[in-house]
Amino acid sequence: MKIFISGFGTVGQGVLELLLIKKPYLQTRQGELFSVVGVVDSKSYYVDSKEICGLCVLGNKASQGRVSDNPRDGKSCIEIMEMVDFDVLIETSPTNVEDGGEGLRNIRWALEHGKDVITVNKGPLALAFSELDALAKKNGCIMRYEGSVGGAMPIINLCRESLAGQKIKSIQGIFNGTCNFVLSRMDNGLPFEQALKEAQQLGYAETDPTYDIEGYDSASKVVILANSIFGRDVRFSDVSITGISSVTSEAVNLAIENGMVIRLIGEVSDTKLEVAPRLIPKGHPLALSGTLNTALITTDFAGPITVSGRGAGRKETASAILSDLLAISEARRKN
DSSP: OEEEEEOOSHHHHHHHHHHHHTHHHHHHTSOOOOEEEEEEOSSBEEEOSSOOOHHHHHHHHHHHSSSOSOBOTTOOHHHHHTTSOOSEEEEOOOOOTTTOHHHHHHHHHHHHTTOEEEEOOHHHHHHHHHHHHHHHHHTTOOEEOGGGTTTTSOOHHIIIIITTTSOEEEEEEEOOHHHHHHHHHHHTTOOHHHHHHHHHHTTSSOSSOHHHHTTHHHHHHHHHHHHHHSOOOOOGGGSEEOOSTTOOHHHHHHHHHTTEEEEEEEEEESSOEEEEEEEEETTSTTOOOTTEEEEEEEESSSOEEEEEEESSOHHHHHHHHHHHHHHHHHHHHHO
């Protein structure tokens, strides 16, 4: 199975590292030879019809900030993908919730050309899920995206596979570790601005934290869940979004005095699509502190099921991508 990785930031590098580490396991236990034949970042690219030198690519990225000495020189990722034959596109380029960016163009091209796709890029899924899903089915492709919601926290495949036959009534969750860290620190008396600054210093928040703090990241994940689990046809603009920048220390203190905490909760059901700060009783599964993500899945017969895990991170998200890759390998073997 030949793999092309588009986007080589934290997650893309984590995927290549994990494939190198797991190579003996994949060959002996899975009976499958996985080879990465192409990698592209914002500055350069590296392709090889048989297999790229993974250690070389990782070394170049660490020392020079690029995957190779082959500059893109204005080449689109699609033009680079056309240089080499491959089976699976792993799309990890930066999220763009305005128009989907290069990630959406890459996924469209791959599906149109019969390539399976694994993506953790939320923008294309939040903006064009129905289109991409239909395109995959039309061309006999598999599109998987477990890592796009909750990173290492299993939720999409859990709902679609392990809970097959169950009616999922609703999913409520903490889908952004940055917001949860800030609100957790506010529980301990820090004002919003100081808690956010600490999150930035620790690497939990970007220099421009708007995408996280204003609830846009959580909203993207809510859209993905609505379309993939509930069969809805909604877009990012359909979500009612309230971020946490307006949450005051006074509100947090009042909540604590009444045995509650404030958490940014995303909720999706057949009729609901919302991200907003909510009062959560202490001890409730959604009263989680720190940077973990968590989801409360309400079903008709299995009852409430809670899952939690790291919602981001190099190794964590790469592990979700690997699970999708193995699922595609298994499906292709059966066919």
